Amino acid sequence: MLPFSSNASLAKSEAKYAVSSAKAILAFMDEIKAAGYQPLLYASSSVLQNNINTPSIVKKYPNSLWVAAYAISGRVDKPNFKYFPSMDGVAIWQYTDNWKGIFTDDNVTILPLSISGSAVSQAPSNSNTxxxxxxxxxxxxxxxxxxxxxxxxxxxxxxxxxxxxxxxxxxxxxxxxxxxxxxxxxxxx
Known part of the structure; x- marks a missing residue:
């Protein structure tokens, strides 16, 4: 749900922006899918909740969100699932930008990713490969x-x-x- 302004004309403007942004995002995601790839939308939880009509994205591309949402700043060694972004459609959660203190992002794949929409089984890794x-x-x-x-x-x-x-x-x-x-x-x- 987008928190629109209390001013009616600003609220209309914000709604039009959210709808047009979602349409542009969907057009881009359609092109990605047409090229044979699984489209994902990456953004912060704040942007997804406040600036984009995210439900329309998730309606067309379920479980297609890659959400950046950090519980704290500074070194983080593992995800704190108590801070997991509460929204529909999350496939990947980026929980830090300072994993183990080396200033690199780290993510958790919440759902198996597959272009067909069916679950993907992980092939056993061969340590000789x-x-x-x-x-x-x-x-x-x-x-x-x-x-x-x-x-x-x-x-x-x-x-x-x-x-x-x-x-x-x-x-x-x-x-x-x-x-x-x-x-x-x-x-x-």
């Missing part, structure tokens, strides 16, 4: 026991890695990048 990706931050290399090897990757370096996270002996979660070589930073495919 190699991919090439980019290490986004300076990254230390660890052995299987979680001890630094002395090797360091600079930011934005291309590496070959194996699909899936691995738990090292010291409890750290890491990505395998070679024989007994692991890195704890995110690798972007």
């Amino acid at each position: 190699k991919h090439t990706g980019t290490i986004m931050y300076k990254s230390y290399v660890y052995d299987g026991n979680g001890k630094r090897t002395g090797e360091v990757y600079k930011a934005y370096v291309s590496v070959t890695y194996y699909v899936g996270k691995t738990k090292l002996s010291n409890g750290k979660s890491a990505v395998k990048i070679g024989d007994n070589k692991y890195t704890s930073w995110h690798v972007i495919s």
